[in-house]
Amino acid sequence: MNFLLEEVDKLTDNNNPEITVVLPCLNEAEAVGACVEEAFKGIALTGLSGEVVVVDNGSTDASEERAKSAGARVVRESRKGYGSAYLRGFAEAKGNYVIMADADGTYDLTQIPQFIERLRSGDDFVNGSRARGAIPFLHRYVGVPILTWVLNILSGTRFSDAHCGIRGFTKEAIKKMRLRTTGMEFASEIILQSARVKLRTSEMAVPYRERTGESKLRSFPDGWRHLRFMFLYSPNALFIVPGLSAFVLGKALIWSLVWGALTIGNITLDYHYMIGGSVIAIMGFQALLLGLHARIYFDTVGLTQDDPLVSWISRNITLERGLVFGLLLIIGGVISFGWLVNEWLSGGQAFASNYATRIGLLGLTLLVIGVQAIFSSFFLSILGISVVTNTNDQ
Structure with missing residues (x-):
């Protein structure tokens, strides 16, 4: 591993870390270790103490072991679902600033300092906006634009990518939103609730890489869950x-x-x-x-x-x-x-x-x-x- 474990110890020796990075995980043994390392690098670049919390959502491979060996704190969530994993991770987070991201290598976690800078400057919620290069064709030209357009209309927001997987929050903002959905619609709930409770928000461009391992997304069922939830919530x-x-x-x-x-x-x-x-x-x-x-x-x-x-x-x-x-x-x-x-x-x-x-x-x-x-x-x-x-x- 490139990032020495003693460096991880320096970042996590504080019982009250400033930053928590939450990574949900379901059979991501190929990528999760590298993601945890990269998250710690990103934390180190901020000059603040931090922790990485990996939420294992029922993995049957070596994901848990590899996350632990990279220095992450691993918690298990038995309730299946994207939202369930994040809700558990947010509840476990000790930091004043919380970064959420996928554990599949698609997001550059060395960009954590840019998120933290905006949060420390007064933003409550910073949304990522993916570069279109690595996004699959249907998602790039149909799914993402349509769902983002609908969500912006229903919530009164102006995001360019309402379902980006990397986002940053203050711990207080997470409490205010009172999030509760358990599936993929969790990403939409964040946008709707951030608008309802009038969080101060911003958006920043982030690179998007090819994922490592097999994708868990189901384009049409997950897209319908988002759309259904948006209208039911409005x-x-x-x-x-x-x-x-x-x-x-x-x-x-x-x-x-x-x-x-x-x-x-x-x-x-x-x-x-x-x-x-x-x-x-x-x-x-x-x-x-x-x-x-x-x-x-x-x-x-x-x-x-x-x-x-x-x-x-x-x-x-x-x-x-x-x-x-x-x-x-x-x-x-x-x-x-x-x-x-x-x-x-x-x-x-x-x-x-x-x-x-x-x-x-x-x-x-x-x-x-x-x-x-x-x-x-x-x-x-x-x-x-x-x-x-x-x-x-x-």
Whole structure:
């Protein structure tokens, strides 16, 4: 080995190291020893004390032995997964500055000083951005750009490589993010949570080398896990924005056509479009409610903190107010159907002019949305009970 073990001892003789490098490992016997050596070289270049923590995620080869012989502290994590390994590594880290990287030789760990310099200058999170040379063709031109673009839109960030495997954090920043996913989506969670808790972030270019050994990545399944997680973790984009837009559009169609056909240029919109408006409004209202439920659930389980929308809901949308709102809508629907019955019994002209159809569609929409509002109010209150319980437990 090129990096003498006595040099490693000099770096790790402090029980309170300044830097911790976390390397997850699953059958990386070919590369992990060299990665640990390189990590110690990078630490030495900073002039600070440090440690290398290798998290063995169930290796069946000589990975653990080679990591230990290179000077790393090896811990075992029985729960399988990229995120599981890092969560264990972050929990074990003693340093004030934490560097995460893969144990396959793809990242140049002698660049650790550049990460530490930015962290010591005030950044909370420094993201790497890979040179495109060694990235596989599909990842370079399809996977990485698309996933990064989607993640930037959902998180409001401007990273050029949202899934780079080398990153640096302060220990305090890791605590603030409250990370919890166990799979490959862990990389996406870091970006989303860093934006949510408003970490000071930056990005720096890093070289990317051909990996040593067999790749563990599964391009399409792992890519889908990232994409699925991004949307599930973003209820505004998945539910609230499309739901509110659909609800407003649907109600606009209903109210503009309830009194009669509407002609715009050569186009005439009649009650057929009102049917579409009713369906759109109902679906939109349901999606909007799901978004509100999701936001409260995230707050309940600790995925978000001090969510302003959740605070507003807690203050303004009580069970009683929801019940009143829903009952008013249902009463409006019942009145509409009552008018229809009266017209039918009296032999009025409403049925002959399709006006009855319009009133019926309006009444049906009010009834359905009213029922949704009532049951949603009960469900929001159930979630609210969980929020109070969690707060008291803490």
